[in-house]
Amino acid sequence: MFKYYTMMVDYMLSTQKNDLIPEKWYNVVPDLPEQLPPPLDNEKNKSSIELLNSILPREVLKQEFTFQRFLKIPDEVREIYEQTGRPTPLVRARGLEKYLDYSGKILYKYEGATITGSHKINTAVPQAIYAANEGVEKVVTETGAGQWGTATSVAASFAGIKAKVFMVRISYQQKPLRKKIMQLYGGEVSPSPSDETEFGRSMLKQNPDHPGSLGIGIGEAVEYALDHNLRYLVGSVFNSVLTHQSIIGLETEKQLEIMGTEPDVLIGCVGGGSNFGGFSFPLMKKFKDVEVIASTAAEVPKFTKGEYKYDYVDTARILPSVKMFSLGADFMPEKIYAGGLRYHGAAPSLSMLVNTGRIKTVDENQESVIDALKIFSRTQGIVAAPESGHAIATAIDYIRRHKDEKKTVVVNVSGHGLLDMSIFRDEQ
Numbered sequence: 001m002f003k004y005y006t007m008m009v010d011y012m013l014s015t016q017k018n019d020l021i022p023e024k025w026y027n028v029v030p031d032l033p034e035q036l037p038p039p040l041d042n043e044k045n046k047s048s049i050e051l052l053n054s055i056l057p058r059e060v061l062k063q064e065f066t067f068q069r070f071l072k073i074p075d076e077v078r079e080i081y082e083q084t085g086r087p088t089p090l091v092r093a094r095g096l097e098k099y100l101d102y103s104g105k106i107l108y109k110y111e112g113a114t115i116t117g118s119h120k121i122n123t124a125v126p127q128a129i130y131a132a133n134e135g136v137e138k139v140v141t142e143t144g145a146g147q148w149g150t151a152t153s154v155a156a157s158f159a160g161i162k163a164k165v166f167m168v169r170i171s172y173q174q175k176p177l178r179k180k181i182m183q184l185y186g187g188e189v190s191p192s193p194s195d196e197t198e199f200g201r202s203m204l205k206q207n208p209d210h211p212g213s214l215g216i217g218i219g220e221a222v223e224y225a226l227d228h229n230l231r232y233l234v235g236s237v238f239n240s241v242l243t244h245q246s247i248i249g250l251e252t253e254k255q256l257e258i259m260g261t262e263p264d265v266l267i268g269c270v271g272g273g274s275n276f277g278g279f280s281f282p283l284m285k286k287f288k289d290v291e292v293i294a295s296t297a298a299e300v301p302k303f304t305k306g307e308y309k310y311d312y313v314d315t316a317r318i319l320p321s322v323k324m325f326s327l328g329a330d331f332m333p334e335k336i337y338a339g340g341l342r343y344h345g346a347a348p349s350l351s352m353l354v355n356t357g358r359i360k361t362v363d364e365n366q367e368s369v370i371d372a373l374k375i376f377s378r379t380q381g382i383v384a385a386p387e388s389g390h391a392i393a394t395a396i397d398y399i400r401r402h403k404d405e406k407k408t409v410v411v412n413v414s415g416h417g418l419l420d421m422s423i424f425r426d427e428q
């Protein structure tokens with residue numbers, strides 16, 4: 001009898017958990033206030049749009065240009081989502097509320113609870129599955145700080161294929177543990193520039209100790225994909241990636257409903273815009289008047305100092321150009337801890353909504369980010385990623401300025417920072 005009872009409880013718990021994982025992703029494109037300007041070809045030797053045709057998994061390419069509002073999540077992807085820790089928790093930040101003496105509510109969606117410790121796995125999984133279903137045996141990508149390469153490596157393993165990751169050489173040298181994790185997951189990691197591609201060799205010829213860059217990494221990954229007939233996985237900026245990341249906002253919507261709460265303010269951090277778009281777009285659809293704030297690094301002030309224009313997606317100028325807020329593809333930010341926020345532009349859909357004023361933006365400097373990370377770890381017990389620290393800093397600042405308004409502020413904490421502890425090197 002007891003055994004039967006525990007089996008029933010297990011069953012109920014598993015279906016409830018599973019029910020929180022949506023069956024469809026949300027694509028914001030048909031709901032944008034204007035038509036999304038199309039990508040532009042950068043004709044060099046080869047059309048860059050045609051290039052996408054040859055290197056992206058076909059399904060990803062289809063999703064990139066679709067006007068369909070909801071896209072079915074394949075069953076096998078949903079099953080893997082469950083294995084990766086989804087649904088991730090939506091937590092009432094009571095410790096932080098107490099610390100700030102706030103009588104409203106602070107909630108955070110915690111993407112650090114996934115197996116790789118960030119939201120990047122949400123798009124790596126479907127992309128790897130689509131690639132595997134098309135019969136390729138290996139996917140290839142680049143990584144800077146390592147979060148994306150880690151997600152790609154494990155997603156490829158889940159899909160039963162291999163992953164090749166070109167890791168920016170300076171990170172490869174400075175972050176040996178990141179490299180190890182990727183290898184543990186079965187990823188094949190090469191420091192970029194490498195001698196495995198024409199492009200890499202030409203860079204090494206100029207400088208044998210070249211530190212590398214994301215642009216060079218992309219150049220190598222794309223060349224490698226073309227030469228070996230592999231599929232290339234994309235970590236951010238693309239519409240399809242934001243669509244996959246909508247799992248964050250869709251889950252949050254259901255969790256808020258269960259809590260009986262509606263959000264007044266949404267806050268997230270922006271690198272290329274994938275965790276921010278994925279979190280906020282579904283909630284903006286449901287809660288029309290919600291205030292939305294994108295937090296960026298003050299060292300990479302794309303929204304406040306950048307221009308809304310067509311620009312190159314990558315420094316190597318291989319991929320098509322898109323209309324976005326950009327500091328220019330050659331923009332070289334200072335070295336900051338939040339490696340994932342160094343990107344010069346932001347996803348076209350997000351850029352449009354910033355341009356129309358629907359989404360507000362705030363630049364956060366390193367000092368306030370370190371402060372926010374310390375406060376969050378002491379009040380909530382979570383060492384958040386330096387990238388997510390920007391969102392937390394913006395939330396803390398917002399609450400301090402609106403103390404008496406009793407709002408419900410929901411923050412997306414995109415990852416944990418347990419492998420990025422060097423940010424605290426000089427802290428007491």
Ligand SMILES: Cc1ncc(COP(=O)(O)O)c(C=O)c1O
Binds near residue numbers: 119387
């Ligand atoms: C933890 C974390 N948060 C945020 C970002 C920024 O990327 P995106 O703007 O695409 O979410 C990154 C990128 O590497 C990251 O690793």
